[in-house]
Amino acid sequence: MSDKPLPIVKDTTGLSRGYRFQWRLQYLGFSIFGPADQLPFRSPFEKLKRERALRVLRAHETNGTEAPQDVVDASREL
Helix, strand or coil: CCCCCCCCCCCCCCCCHHHHHHHHHHHHHHHHHCCCCCCCCCCHHHHHHHHHHHHHHHHHHHHCCCCCHHHHHHHHCC
């Protein structure tokens, strides 16, 4: 596990508008009301980023397309 925070995956394959809105709202909520800074493997921000990357990776697998490398790297951390 790396101490470096994951980037937010820009690829939106398989992510509905509702999911993206809810994800951003949750991310904003964590930034305002969430816990203090934690190690990356315990951070709720990192958990949200990994879940999003895993969802995009599964959508690429379902479509039969190749996911970008940043998506693969972010989903491996989960």
